[in-house]
Amino acid sequence: MTLSDPLEPESVAPAVADLDTIVSLSKRRGFVFPSSEIYGGINAVWDYGPLGVELKNNVKRAWWRSMVQLRDDIVGLDAGILMHPQVWVTSGHVGSFSDPLVECGTCHRRFRLDELPGAEGLTAAELRDEGIVERLGLRCPVDDGPLSAPRRFNLMFQTHMGPVQDEASIVYLRPETAQGSYVDFKSVLGASRKKIPFGIVQIGKSFRNEISPGNFVFRMREFEQMEMQYFVRPGEPAAAAFEEWLPRRRAWYEAYGVDPGRLRLREHAPDELAHYAKKAVDIEYRFPFGWKELEGVHNRGDFDLSRHSEATGESLDYFDPATEERFIPWIVETAAGADRAAFTFLIDAYREEEVRGETRVSLALHPELAPYKVAVLPLLKKRAEIVELCHRIKADLQREVMAVYDDTAAIGKLYRRQDEIGTPWCVTVDVGSLEDGAVTIRDRDSMAQERVDAGRVRSIIVDRLAAARP
Ligand code: GAP
Numbered sequence: 083m084t085l086s087d088p089l090e091p092e093s094v095a096p097a098v099a100d101l102d103t104i105v106s107l108s109k110r111r112g113f114v115f116p117s118s119e120i121y122g123g124i125n126a127v128w129d130y131g132p133l134g135v136e137l138k139n140n141v142k143r144a145w146w147r148s149m150v151q152l153r154d155d156i157v158g159l160d161a162g163i164l165m166h167p168q169v170w171v172t173s174g175h176v177g178s179f180s181d182p183l184v185e186c187g188t189c190h191r192r193f194r195l196d197e198l199p200g201a202e203g204l205t206a207a208e209l210r211d212e213g214i215v216e217r218l219g220l221r222c223p224v225d226d227g228p229l230s231a232p233r234r235f236n237l238m239f240q241t242h243m244g245p246v247q248d249e250a251s252i253v254y255l256r257p258e259t260a261q262g263s264y265v266d267f268k269s270v271l272g273a274s275r276k277k278i279p280f281g282i283v284q285i286g287k288s289f290r291n292e293i294s295p296g297n298f299v300f301r302m303r304e305f306e307q308m309e310m311q312y313f314v315r316p317g318e319p320a321a322a323a324f325e326e327w328l329p330r331r332r333a334w335y336e337a338y339g340v341d342p343g344r345l346r347l348r349e350h351a352p353d354e355l356a357h358y359a360k361k362a363v364d365i366e367y368r369f370p371f372g373w374k375e376l377e378g379v380h381n382r383g384d385f386d387l388s389r390h391s392e393a394t395g396e397s398l399d400y401f402d403p404a405t406e407e408r409f410i411p412w413i414v415e416t417a418a419g420a421d422r423a424a425f426t427f428l429i430d431a432y433r434e435e436e437v438r439g440e441t442r443v444s445l446a447l448h449p450e451l452a453p454y455k456v457a458v459l460p461l462l463k464k465r466a467e468i469v470e471l472c473h474r475i476k477a478d479l480q481r482e483v484m485a486v487y488d489d490t491a492a493i494g495k496l497y498r499r500q501d502e503i504g505t506p507w508c509v510t511v512d513v514g515s516l517e518d519g520a521v522t523i524r525d526r527d528s529m530a531q532e533r534v535d536a537g538r539v540r541s542i543i544v545d546r547l548a549a550a551r552p
Contacts, residue, residue: 094343096370097430104370104429105298107443111503113137113428114299126295126303128421133503136453136484138306138424142285144450145308145418148334148552149283156281156310157274161262163287164243169261170254172393173386175238178357179257182209183235183293184220188227194293195232199223206353210234237290239303255289260415263311264386267398278400278411279323281312285420297371299421306420313400313411316384320412324361324381331377331416332365335423337552339448340430344368345376358385367426376426377418384410427451431504437529445504446527449550452504455483456543459496461512463489471536472511475521478540479509483547501526507546509539 098104108114112131116123130138150158170176182195195201195209198220208214212231220229239255242248256262263270263282270282285308295301312327314320328347336342350362361381366373387410391398401408431445449455458476460468472487479485486505488496493510500508510522510531520533523542534542 094368096368097341097344098370098432101298101370104425104432107432107502108134108298108428126292126301128299128302133453134424137428137447137451138420140451140453141424141427142306142308142420144338145334145420145423146283146285149281149308149310153281155276155279156283156312157270157276159263159266159270159282159284160286161259161266161284163256163289164253165256165261165265167253168393169265169390170238172389173261173264174357174389175254175257176236179238180234180236181293182232184215184229184232186222186225186227186229189222189225191222191224192235192293193223193229195220197294198229205351235291235293237292239289239291257290258288258417259284259286259307259309260311260386260417263309264390264398264413267313267387268396271400278402279312279314279319281310283308283310285309297369297374299425300369300371300374302421305422308418308420308423310416312414312416314414315402316409316412320381320383320414321361323414324379327414327416328363328365328379331379331418334552335365335367335376335426338427338451339446340367340426344430346373348373348375356380358382367430369426369429376422377416380415380417382413382415384412386413387411442498442501444501444526447504447506449506449547452506453484454486454500454503454505455479455547456485456507456509456539457496457500457505458485458487458509458511459493459500460489461493461510465513465516467516468511468513471515471521472509475509475511475536475539479543482540482544497524497529507543511536 111133113134115129115131117127117129118124150156183192184195185192196204200218200220209232215229215231221227222229238257240252241255242251243253244251263284286306287304288307289304292301292303295303312323314323332345335345344367346366348364348366355362359380360383363379364375365377367376387398391410399408399410427447428445431447433444433446435442456479458472460472462468469489476485476487497508506526508524510524515521515536519536521536521539522531523534524531
């Protein structure tokens with residue numbers, strides 16, 4: 083796969099011009115709140131509200147479906163967040179998992195050097211250069227104070243395990259899920275009886291003490307990853323697997339509704355590659371704050387399994403009975419963020435349009451990702467028989483999908499509320515329903531309405547969901 087998208091940020095408009103639009107919708111409608119808000123919040127940690135947790139769970143389910151359920155060569159794993167501390171020495175994270183940090187001599191605020199205005203696009207060598215701040219004339223973006231020379235800042239969170247807090251009891255909160263899949267490689271291989279090529283996936287929390295978190299849930303200190311490690315024969319087969327996984331992962335975002343024009347690929351320059359990577363390409367999305375990484379696809383070679391094998395004395399090789407060869411597999415990794423993916427789907431689904439002189443806001447979320455699949459609404463809440471029929475339809479739907487009943491406003495307003503949270507279908511019960519047993523299904527995107535028999539609502543919704551599923 084070639085990198086065919088040399089688009090400049092200016093040539094592609096974001097789905098939402100101002101990030102605040104999404105931040106305020108998220109807070110107002112219960113997608114995402116600042117963590118510990120009544121204590122003033124804690125920087126770079128966010129809580130998912132009732133709708134946000136549904137959206138993120140749906141994103142994770144959709145990913146798991148495409149990576150495990152629909153494949154015969156990939157299995158799941160849920161390794162611990164805390165691992166033997168030596169894992170992180172061997173993996174290179176204790177030595178190399180760091181960002182360049184500079185500090186203002188006046189206000190003592192700390193910044194990631196490559197995020198300062200005027201320092202974007204610096205090479206890895208330049209970011210390590212002690213004289214770079216002076217040479218570029220960089221100043222503190224807050225108070226224009228003098229900045230220190232860059233130093234490396236390790237991003238791993240440390241804690242202590244057990245009752246004694248000393249050097250020997252230090253453990254780390256994992257900064258990636260990947261290492262669990264490497265150290266459990268032999269156990270998973272033995273238990274699953276898979277043959278190479280095969281993959282191990284994990285979804286789980288990771289932690290990074292980011293120097294400059296921000297842009298809402300884009301960069302957090304506690305976040306969730308969805309990572310796959312695909313074990314392949316060394317050399318050319320690994321390169322070929324990389325070329326297959328890259329478009330497949332990009333296509334996954336498109337299948338769930340992300341505008342292909344707002345996705346592009348960016349290959350890491352040799353001096354930008356992470357310590358483990360032979361090749362890395364980011365799938366980037368055009369966020370309101372620029373083109374940024376959504377997911378990374380990496381060819382990690384045999385770095386991880388060789389290092390863990392050397393460090394432990396455990397052989398992590400693979401015997402191929404067909405060719406009678408023994409080798410250390412290479413790894414192609416697809417590393418996505420559950421929060422970043424949910425955030426992207428949310429931004430990309432945002433729509434504003436004029437309808438009868440009013441602004442209609444809707445989230446055109448893929449039905450699989452929408453928090454509620456259907457809302458059941460009474461046209462007249464004063465009529466007990468209408469409300470009762472609504473509850474019966476909703477209870478029937480709830481056995482299969484997330485459904486909600488709402489009667490707290492007039493019907494027009496109820497539709498707008500559901501549009502704004504991305505509910506693909508509304509079912510309305512009116513006086514006529516009591517006579518002919520028919521109800522209205524309204525489509526979120528087209529606003530088209532159709533009459534259907536109340537007894538068929540569940541199967542219609544279930545069929546439509548199945549038809550929409552990639
Ligand atoms: N195992 C390889 C690895 O962790 P990465 O590019 O550092 O690679 C993979 O991270 C993905 O995890 C990113 O593309 C992003 O979606 C997500 N991610 C990384 N750091 C994050 C952060 N601070 N906040 C939210 N998501 C993050």
